[in-house]
Amino acid sequence: MTPVNEINLTRPDDWHVHLRDSDMLRMALPWTARTFARAIVMPNLDSPVRTASQAAAYRDRIRRATPPGWTFAPLMTCFLTDETDPADVAQGFAEGVFTAVKMYPARSTTNSAAGVTDVGRVYPVLERMQALGIPLLVHGEVVGSEVDVFDREKAFIDSVLTRLRSDFPALRIVFEHITTAEAVDYVQDAEGPIGATITVHHLMINRNAMFAGGIRPHMYCLPVAKRERHRLALRAAATSGNPRFFLGTDSAPHLVRDKESACGCAGISTAPVALELYAQVFEEEAVLNRLEAFASLNGARFYGLPPNSGTVTLAQSPWHPPETLPVGDKDQVRVFCPDGVVRWRLLAPPD
Numbered sequence: 001m002t003p004v005n006e007i008n009l010t011r012p013d014d015w016h017v018h019l020r021d022s023d024m025l026r027m028a029l030p031w032t033a034r035t036f037a038r039a040i041v042m043p044n045l046d047s048p049v050r051t052a053s054q055a056a057a058y059r060d061r062i063r064r065a066t067p068p069g070w071t072f073a074p075l076m077t078c079f080l081t082d083e084t085d086p087a088d089v090a091q092g093f094a095e096g097v098f099t100a101v102k103m104y105p106a107r108s109t110t111n112s113a114a115g116v117t118d119v120g121r122v123y124p125v126l127e128r129m130q131a132l133g134i135p136l137l138v139h140g141e142v143v144g145s146e147v148d149v150f151d152r153e154k155a156f157i158d159s160v161l162t163r164l165r166s167d168f169p170a171l172r173i174v175f176e177h178i179t180t181a182e183a184v185d186y187v188q189d190a191e192g193p194i195g196a197t198i199t200v201h202h203l204m205i206n207r208n209a210m211f212a213g214g215i216r217p218h219m220y221c222l223p224v225a226k227r228e229r230h231r232l233a234l235r236a237a238a239t240s241g242n243p244r245f246f247l248g249t250d251s252a253p254h255l256v257r258d259k260e261s262a263c264g265c266a267g268i269s270t271a272p273v274a275l276e277l278y279a280q281v282f283e284e285e286a287v288l289n290r291l292e293a294f295a296s297l298n299g300a301r302f303y304g305l306p307p308n309s310g311t312v313t314l315a316q317s318p319w320h321p322p323e324t325l326p327v328g329d330k331d332q333v334r335v336f337c338p339d340g341v342v343r344w345r346l347l348a349p350p351d
């Protein structure tokens with residue numbers, strides 16, 4: 001077979017991204033918007049986006065950070081807390097402010113202190129969401145000193161997700177940034193409306209990357225990367241063509257000084273290289289023809305949205321992404337690139 005050196009795709013979407021705020025937003029936004037036509041924007045700002053009016057204000061800030069003439073639609077989410085008002089969620093959804101609601105178990109990840117302490121407390125919100133068809137996005141980890149950090153996702157399936165899905169069988173659920181073979185199996189086999197996002201870093205690294213010759217804070221994210229067998233299961237799922245699996249980068253920038261710290265933040269910044277690296281993974285698995293479904297079609301179908309009308313072109317043309325990107329005057333973010341080189345390059349600017 002002759003090697004493919006150029007591919008065209010329906011313009012993709014990122015179904016899980018952290019755009020942050022202020023200087024970090026101004027740095028992050030163009031990298032996402034140059035590639036993706038739409039993105040599900042995570043609500044875990046330092047002060048989480050809990051209400052429709054907060055989400056509308058955040059959406060305005062994102063629009064102001066979008067370079068003039070670029071087409072990019074931020075799809076906003078509501079940070080679910082024990083106190084979330086079902087009426088505010090319903091109204092925000094009806095007005096087109098909210099696309100989905102995000103559930104972080106309390107203290108499971110960055111800025112999740114105000115997350116849900118016990119799913120039983122949010123049942124009235126979930127009932128309303130199920131009735132209205134509002135998707136629930138879950139950070140699927142159970143935390144607590146008794147749960148091993150590498151078992152948190154499996155514990156979430158066993159003790160939270162199974163019960164949630166039996167109590168709300170018609171609730172649309174996205175199991176975000178899955179990292180284990182158990183999550184792959186669960187999503188593949190489940191009945192009812194469920195999907196899962198898969199990040200490019202979890203397709204490329206296993207947990208050894210965090211300890212290669214020393215501690216590597218830039219390879220630390222949550223859920224933490226797992227053993228090689230899990231990475232292989234994720235690669236098989238992402239490249240299988242199964243419409244339940246779709247692209248969500250979970251690009252989660254933190255300042256270098258916050259990562260390189262005695263208590264470094266979780267999160268890997270992939271937006272500047274994400275689609276290009278996904279292409280590399282699909283090429284390595286010899287199924288580049290399935291990249292479009294994963295990146296541009298499956299997620300839109302799950303969310304009940306049409307695919308984008310534009311296209312993007314990727315060419316095989318190796319390049320070296322910058323190691324870091326400036327944030328404000330004094331700070332930087334480190335860009336994920338385990339090999340230092342990216343084989344695919346995005347050619348056509350968004351139309």
Ligand SMILES: NC(=O)N[C@@H](CC(=O)O)C(=O)O
Pocket residue numbers: 018044109110139220221222223250252253266267268
């Ligand atoms: N993935 C991460 O490691 N971090 C995310 C939070 C999240 O998506 O869980 C962040 O906001 O930094």
Ligand SMILES: [Zn+2]
Pocket residue numbers: 109139140176177222223
């Ligand atoms: Zn998360």
Ligand SMILES: [Zn+2]
Pocket residue numbers: 016017018042250251252
């Ligand atoms: Zn995330």
